[in-house]
Amino acid sequence: MVRVTLPDGSVKEFEGPVTALAVAEAIGSRLAKAAVGAKIDGELTDLTATIDRDANVAIVTEKTREGEHDPDALFLVRHSAAHVMAEAIQRIVPGAQLVYGPPLDTGFYYDIAFPEDRPLREGDFEAIEKEIAAIIKEDRRFTRYEMPINEGMTKLRGEGSKYKVDNAERALEVMSKNGDSSALSWYATGEPGKNWEDLCRGPHVPSTGRVGAVKVMSLASSYWHGDETSDRLTRVYGTAFFSKKDLEEHLNRLEEAKKRDHRVLGKQLQLFHIDETVGQGLVLWTPRGSIIRKELQDWIGTELRKMGYTDVYCPHIGKLDLYKTSGHFPYYAESQFVPVMERQFLQAVSDEGCSCADLGNMMATGEVEGYLLKPMNCPHHIKIYASQPRSYRDLPVRLSEFGTVYRWEQSGELNGLTRVRSFTVDDAHLFVRPDQVEEEVAGCLKLVKLAFETLGLKDFRVRVGLRDPDSAKYVGKPEVWDKAEAACRAAAASLGAKVSEEPGEAAFYGPKIDFIVKDVIGREWQLGTVQIDYNLPERFELEYVGSDNTRHRPVMIHRAPFGSMERFVGVLIEHFAGAFPTWLAPEQVRVLPISEKSLDYASKVSAKLIEAGVRSSVDESNERVQAKIKDGSAWKVPYLLVVGPRDEENGNVSVRAFGEEKDLGAMPTDRFVEAISEEIRTKGACSVKDRIPASA
């Protein structure tokens, strides 16, 4: 007797072992038809899986009861689509060896080793999709079969794919760790031995016909086991849905996301420019983008003064010795710009024909002195702290600077504003007594929260970056690290957001709390960060005099609520899709005269706004107002003021707000100036729109 408990709590009893499909049938024939898989005691399985003991069983169908895509169903369809695509590709390129093909959040990929003389090209996509369509049409059953380990390994070795042998070995390793069963499993699409098959743990949808719509998306390269010294593989990305309609919707969403891409909008809205003549990853802030950056900077600066920070300014370079003490040089030499060498050494080096390695060594030993473009601001700030004796009464000392740093990122990593080689950190370093750490960290987190909340950034996660116990790249004693990590954990827990702990993500000098957001194409970027550091104070022998009149070591807190201005603005561009809130908008108001006759009045209105500190301009073009509106909308200007003789007579402006289809009606110019000033001052907490009665 097998008792099956269904998700609604009801129980069905069966004489003996049953398949999930039989359970579905017992519930209803429509459900059995719609079923693509099952969840047995929480584990996703094939519909043909046997239930031989009492269990909780849920039948997985395409959509949930609420009509949404079921993530488990999507997993099944994509995992199955990966098989179908692999078969299609092997039909087209017979020598292609399959490596690994997992489902992803948005689709799936298959890593494949292609013969050198027959690489896969994007031109092959059409043919692959045609084959896929044919395989789907054949509607062959996904058939699972198992083999004992020895027999299975013999079979795999006989087939001669080192990748599959390796997959099996890895699977066995995991299985033995879990004390799991002792069989390898294959899935044939159709009949084992007759049709195409792949070593796979499953599960899959019942048949290829259930894979509704597949699209081959892109090609990329990868390494076997992610190891760059190992085989290079071709990663074929695809996505799959149960229906063509869902696939099309997904592709449309991708199109829409592309329009929000900060690199696209940055060009379109003239927010920044990256010029290959200036250099890769070196951002030129154009006037419009500079306004956004400066508004953010002024705002956070005001908040910092309220919180007791003081501003400092530092040069962009420092002597190698400074960075030897801090630990940046030579350990991070590869991720920095090469040092600037003093002239006399350069001369000597060229005369003596030194190699790069020699030079590196000489710089490391101090035989040759040079300067480093600063990869971080902390060493300079530390020296400001150390420039005078400090009493416990002076602490915390909070030094802030929008400091520009330089890092030699790998060329393949550079990406618009989000990964660059020169960026400005909204940096500050707090030198605190040990008893002040908790409160000061809390203050830093409060600031990050304020920044994120004001801008409406809700979709982020918090990561506590801990040290990797197996790595030697960290400086400082384990006890000190334990203390700092405990402090980070406690502070993060107080945030009330989803927090994950990730070993290996710490800075080399200490653990950190990072705020991470996703961009429009799903890539994650670290923005704000708060880091507790017991190590640099040690390395630089920082001190303060305590109430006991003896010397003590301060603790440092590194923090940057935005992270870097470049990355933060990049993320904001995507967050707002280029339509910035009024207080940040490069152009806040554009006045559109109905004809040349109203040009004077338009200029007067605009002058009034500018006088009140609003960024305003007049569209003087020889166009009809319709065209001016279209143009103003394209630039995503928050407010367009249409003015004609009618408005001039009454001292009015006719207001049109970005994103509103209809105009909001006329209002006295002075009142508009007042309203928008208020909107800007409150950073959008109140809006011009609230003050205008909608026009009839």
Add this chain to the structure above:
RNA sequence: GCCGCUGUAGCUCAGUGGUAGAGCGCACCCUUGGUAAGGGUGAGGUCGUGGGUUCAAAUCCCACCAGCGGCUCCA
């Protein structure tokens, strides 16, 4: 850094061995128009850079530079 793809007018893109194209934008003229494109005329490109093949190269080949998608890295 590695693999793949791409590079044509300010922007988006077509052209694929035989004298360089479109739309938008820009300039000028006409139009003086009340809420998402009024009309006309014109300027603008040694086809990313450098080599090579060819009677002839934007087009084919090689190298480099840059961008894109990944991988790897990421203080």
